[in-house]
Amino acid sequence: MKNFTSVNDVSNVPDLVDQAIEIKKNPINLSIGSGKTLGLLFFNPSLRTRLSSQKAAYNLGMNVITLNVDKEGWKIEFEDGAIMDQGSQEHIRDAVEVISQYCDILGVRTFAGLQNREEDYQEKVLSSFITHATVPVVSLESATLHPLQSLADLVTIREQGIVRPKVVVSWAPHPRALPQAVVNSFLEWITKTDTQVVLTHPEGYELSEKYTQDVAINKNQDQALQGADFVYVKNWSAYEPYGKKISADSSWTITKEKMALTNHGRFMHCLPIRRNVIATDAVINESLVIKQAENRVYSAQTVFKTLLEAQHEVIESH
Numbered sequence: 554m555k556n557f558t559s560v561n562d563v564s565n566v567p568d569l570v571d572q573a574i575e576i577k578k579n580p581i582n583l584s585i586g587s588g589k590t591l592g593l594l595f596f597n598p599s600l601r602t603r604l605s606s607q608k609a610a611y612n613l614g615m616n617v618i619t620l621n622v623d624k625e626g627w628k629i630e631f632e633d634g635a636i637m638d639q640g641s642q643e644h645i646r647d648a649v650e651v652i653s654q655y656c657d658i659l660g661v662r663t664f665a666g667l668q669n670r671e672e673d674y675q676e677k678v679l680s681s682f683i684t685h686a687t688v689p690v691v692s693l694e695s696a697t698l699h700p701l702q703s704l705a706d707l708v709t710i711r712e713q714g715i716v717r718p719k720v721v722v723s724w725a726p727h728p729r730a731l732p733q734a735v736v737n738s739f740l741e742w743i744t745k746t747d748t749q750v751v752l753t754h755p756e757g758y759e760l761s762e763k764y765t766q767d768v769a770i771n772k773n774q775d776q777a778l779q780g781a782d783f784v785y786v787k788n789w790s791a792y793e794p795y796g797k798k799i800s801a802d803s804s805w806t807i808t809k810e811k812m813a814l815t816n817h818g819r820f821m822h823c824l825p826i827r828r829n830v831i832a833t834d835a836v837i838n839e840s841l842v843i844k845q846a847e848n849r850v851y852s853a854q855t856v857f858k859t860l861l862e863a864q865h866e867v868i869e870s871h
């Protein structure tokens with residue numbers, strides 16, 4: 554593994570899930586990361602990703618340096634060849650080459666701007682990091698994907714021990730327009746496992762075909778929920794017209810009554826969650842959301858360990 558930015562960086566998804574479950578049993582392994590530094594750069598807010606990545610790094614004996622670029626950094630320029638006589642103060646090329654010297658793994662969080670679909674789906678910011686970094690780059694949620702979350706979600710599902718579960722992925726209402734990253738990513742990871750996946754959303758919330766081609770879609774939420782073992786819920790804004798909120802239909806909120814349609818289904822959400830909008834308190838309080846967040850530590854730790862081991866192999870082979 555060179556970078557960790559999507560499921561395509563992983564050769565065997567079930568194996569990686571197994572590794573995370575093994576690490577969770579015995580998480581402290583201080584030797585592998587001793588003397589190594591994890592750099593974390595945030596262009597957007599975070600609670601779980603920031604803290605679980607730090608905790609994972611500490612479990613491996615690493616040091617951690619963090620910069621909230623949006624609040625504390627210089628204003629970054631992303632255009633090659635830009636004449637920087639306006640607002641931006643530092644070019645991404647210089648920033649990333651400098652940061653690469655300070656760390657052994659570089660994590661980046663950069664949400665979709667939701668203004669320009671092409672720019673977001675080309676992963677303009679994350680791609681600049683990959684181009685200019687001289688160390689492995691880990692996505693801490695990018696414009697279109699959130700692989701550390703998806704790995705933790707697969708660990709959480711596997712821990713329930715259900716053979717070939719039915720996993721229903723449902724849209725739910727939200728007061729703001731949100732990115733498609735979490736749902737895109739979950740779909741590309743869950744379809745690499747032995748599960749039956751059904752996606753449900755209102756008319757107009759179709760995702761990019763890239764992420765839905767192997768997925769059954771049923772736009773009747775009640776029908777989709779029948780027999781579900783897991784109900785993975787997320788709001789996202791429209792892919793077309795891009796980034797727009799086109800419904801606030803509260804009949805899509807997940808309630809106890811909706812969960813009663815499932816096969817004792819377990820509710821899942823990446824957090825943060827708008828309570829009594831996405832789902833009711835009663836549903837969230839009995840859900841897997843806290844376990845998902847717990848598993849973020851072991852998902853990050855598995856990825857950092859894999860990347861550190863790959864670096865050791867390169868050094869030894871020289």
Ligand SMILES: NCCC[C@H](NC(=O)CCC(=O)O)C(=O)O
Pocket residue numbers: 694729731732733734735823824825826827
């Ligand atoms: N990292 C987890 C999700 C992050 C982001 N949610 C948010 O921005 C929610 C903010 C709010 O509730 O206003 C998203 O949907 O991609």
Ligand SMILES: NC(=O)OP(=O)(O)O
Pocket residue numbers: 598599600601602603694702823824825
């Ligand atoms: N689920 C998740 O990524 O949470 P944060 O945005 O708080 O990191």
